[in-house]
Amino acid sequence: MSNGAAQRKSLGVGVISLGWMGRLHTRSYKSLAERYPDLAADLRLVAAADPVDSAREFATTAAGFERAYADYRDLLADPDVDIVSICSPNFLHREIALAAVEAGKPFWIEKPMGVGAHESREIAEAAERAGLVTGVGFNYRHAPAVAHLRQLARSGALGRVTNVRVWLIADYASSPQGPLTWRYDRARAGAGVVGDLMSHGVDLAQYVVGRISEVTALTSTFIADRPYPLGQGVGHAAVAVSDERGPVENEDYVSVLARFDSGVVGTLESSRVSVGPRSEYVIEVYGTLGSARWNFEDLSRLEVCLGDGGLNHGYTTVLAGPGHGEFSRFQPGPGIPMSFDDLKAVEAKLFVESVLTGEQLAPSAADGWCAAEIDEAIVASAEDGRWHTVEPVAGRTTFDA
Ligand SMILES: NC(=O)c1ccc[n+]([C@@H]2O[C@H](COP(=O)([O-])OP(=O)(O)OC[C@H]3O[C@@H](n4cnc5c(N)ncnc54)[C@H](O)[C@@H]3O)[C@@H](O)[C@H]2O)c1
Structure with missing residues (x-):
C-alpha cells in the first residue's frame, strides 16, 4: 500500500431526511470520489433516516445506503456512521443537531x-x-463566478466598494393552489421567505463584501391561505391538495435596507410568489472603479465593468473557466455550464475536508447563526419599523476568511 493510500480515512455517512436536500447531499457525497480523487477519504453510504416508508425504500435502493432507519436517533447511535447530514424541515434542526453533537x-x-x-x-x-x-447549506457561495466576483470586490479591482444589490425572486410558491407544506407555518419553518431565501442572500452578500451590521425591512404575505396537501412531495413539488385551506403564517415577500461594517450600504429583496422570474438570485457589487453582477440562473456568467469612462465603457461577460474557484473539478474547458448540484458537491468536499483536517473550511454553524441573527433583525424591523443593529456572533465564521 502506498503512503497516500495508507493515509486515507474511511468515513461512514449518515443522511437524516431524504427529501430534496437529503437526496442532493447523498448525490454530493457520491460525486466526491470522481470529482475530488485527491481528497483523502473513502466515503461509505451507511445509513439514512426518514419516517416515511417510501423515502427509506428509496434510500436502500436508488440511493445506495446500506440501511435505513425510521428514527434519526438510531442513525446517530450507529457506530458505523462517522459524519451526518441534517436535511430535515427547520423545526427538527435543533434537536437533531444537538443530538449529533452529543454523539x-x-x-x-x-x-x-x-x-x-x-x-x-x-x-x-x-x-x-x-x-x-x-457545514451549512449556503451553496451559492461555491459558484466559480462568485469566487471571481469576491476576488474583484475584495482585491480593490472595483475600487472602494460602495453599495450592493441582492435579490432572490422565485416563483415556487406563486400558485395559490400550491400545498400548505411545513414551509408556511411558523412552528415548523419559522420565518417564510426571509429564512428560506433571504438567508442565502445575506450569506452571499457577507461572503462577497463583508459583515452586515444594521438592517431595516418590510415584509408582506400576498397569498393568505393555501390548500392542505393530501400526500407528501419532495421540495416544492406539486402534490394533490384538499378543498380545505389553512392560513399562511409567514411572509411571502421581504425588502431590506442594510449597512455593512465596512461602510458599504445595500438593498436586499426576496419573493417566493413572483410570476415571471423563476430562481432569479442576483448579486450586484458597485465600486468607485467598476461593478460586477452574477445571476444564479446563468451561474457560470459574470458581468463585469472595469470602467475607464472611454468609448468602450460597459459590461464585459466573463464565463467561468479553469482558474475560477472549483471550476476545473467539474468541466475540462472554459464556459461549459455547471449546475446547482455541482455547487453542493463543492460544499460536500469542503465539509469532508474540514472533518479530515479539523480546520473549518465549509460554511459553518457560526455562519448559519450569523445569518439567522440578521434574518431575525429583518423580521423584527418589519414589525416595529425601526433600524436593528446586528452584533457579531462568536465562533468560527468563514465568510470573511
Ligand atoms: N440549500 C438550499 O439551497 C436548500 C434548498 C431547499 C431546501 N433547503 C433546506 O433543506 C431543508 C429540507 O428541505 P427539503 O426541501 O429537502 O424538504 P422536503 O420537504 O423535500 O423533505 C423533508 C424530509 O424530511 C423528512 N422528515 C419529516 N420528519 C422527519 C423526522 N422526524 N425525522 C427525519 N426526517 C423527517 C420528510 O419525510 C422528508 O423526506 C430545510 O431546512 C430547507 O430550508 C435548502
Whole structure:
C-alpha cells in the first residue's frame, strides 16, 4: 500500500431526511470520489433516516445506503456512521443537531439553521464547545463566478466598494393552489421567505463584501391561505391538495435596507410568489472603479465593468473557466455550464475536508447563526419599523476568511 493510500480515512455517512436536500447531499457525497480523487477519504453510504416508508425504500435502493432507519436517533447511535447530514424541515434542526453533537458526530446541516436565531445560536455554540467542524447549506457561495466576483470586490479591482444589490425572486410558491407544506407555518419553518431565501442572500452578500451590521425591512404575505396537501412531495413539488385551506403564517415577500461594517450600504429583496422570474438570485457589487453582477440562473456568467469612462465603457461577460474557484473539478474547458448540484458537491468536499483536517473550511454553524441573527433583525424591523443593529456572533465564521 502506498503512503497516500495508507493515509486515507474511511468515513461512514449518515443522511437524516431524504427529501430534496437529503437526496442532493447523498448525490454530493457520491460525486466526491470522481470529482475530488485527491481528497483523502473513502466515503461509505451507511445509513439514512426518514419516517416515511417510501423515502427509506428509496434510500436502500436508488440511493445506495446500506440501511435505513425510521428514527434519526438510531442513525446517530450507529457506530458505523462517522459524519451526518441534517436535511430535515427547520423545526427538527435543533434537536437533531444537538443530538449529533452529543454523539460526537460532525454535521452538515441545511439552512436556515433551526427556527429562529436562538436555535441557531444553540446549535453553533454546542458544536463549538464540542470542537466539531460543521457545514451549512449556503451553496451559492461555491459558484466559480462568485469566487471571481469576491476576488474583484475584495482585491480593490472595483475600487472602494460602495453599495450592493441582492435579490432572490422565485416563483415556487406563486400558485395559490400550491400545498400548505411545513414551509408556511411558523412552528415548523419559522420565518417564510426571509429564512428560506433571504438567508442565502445575506450569506452571499457577507461572503462577497463583508459583515452586515444594521438592517431595516418590510415584509408582506400576498397569498393568505393555501390548500392542505393530501400526500407528501419532495421540495416544492406539486402534490394533490384538499378543498380545505389553512392560513399562511409567514411572509411571502421581504425588502431590506442594510449597512455593512465596512461602510458599504445595500438593498436586499426576496419573493417566493413572483410570476415571471423563476430562481432569479442576483448579486450586484458597485465600486468607485467598476461593478460586477452574477445571476444564479446563468451561474457560470459574470458581468463585469472595469470602467475607464472611454468609448468602450460597459459590461464585459466573463464565463467561468479553469482558474475560477472549483471550476476545473467539474468541466475540462472554459464556459461549459455547471449546475446547482455541482455547487453542493463543492460544499460536500469542503465539509469532508474540514472533518479530515479539523480546520473549518465549509460554511459553518457560526455562519448559519450569523445569518439567522440578521434574518431575525429583518423580521423584527418589519414589525416595529425601526433600524436593528446586528452584533457579531462568536465562533468560527468563514465568510470573511
Ligand atoms: N440549500 C438550499 O439551497 C436548500 C434548498 C431547499 C431546501 N433547503 C433546506 O433543506 C431543508 C429540507 O428541505 P427539503 O426541501 O429537502 O424538504 P422536503 O420537504 O423535500 O423533505 C423533508 C424530509 O424530511 C423528512 N422528515 C419529516 N420528519 C422527519 C423526522 N422526524 N425525522 C427525519 N426526517 C423527517 C420528510 O419525510 C422528508 O423526506 C430545510 O431546512 C430547507 O430550508 C435548502
